[in-house]
Amino acid sequence: MDNSTILLVVAAALTDPQGRILVQRRPAGKAMAGLWEFPGGKVEPGEAPEAALVRELAEELGVGVAAEDLTPLTFATAPVSERTLLLLLYRCDRWQGEPQPIDADALDWRRPADLRDLAMPPADLPFIDALAAFESRAPE
């Protein structure tokens, strides 16, 4: 299969014990500057998605995450120039260290419903509903 038209990006919904989710603001100089996003980034050639996300969370937030603590939650697609962005969202509720805004100009913890008040990339909008649905699931 020719995957050259797919830009694979992984992102994490780090979730604290109160059910709040970490978002970061993209800094000036980057594409989509000023928009709030889930931490993550592009999967490099030859890299597994979960390994890429562990790497990005260390680089961007300075936190340690084990690949087995990344639970696939949902995905989204969006056109980007000639290509299709394929964005994989994982949930993570266990990490080591306190997240720092190493790559972002701000961090914020928000309940899923309160993410609607933030300016986010268009590809992320379906994620808000998925996170809210996850939150309201009855415990088994």
Ligand SMILES: Nc1nc2c([nH]c(=O)n2[C@H]2C[C@H](O)[C@@H](COP(=O)(O)OP(=O)(O)OP(=O)(O)O)O2)c(=O)[nH]1
């Ligand atoms: N990390 C992240 N990227 C997102 C989200 N939503 C969304 O459309 N994107 C897009 C923005 C970028 O086009 C792409 C991720 O690229 P990036 O620039 O953050 O990736 P990277 O950390 O590998 O950065 P770089 O080394 O290329 O600078 O995915 C999101 O919630 N999180």
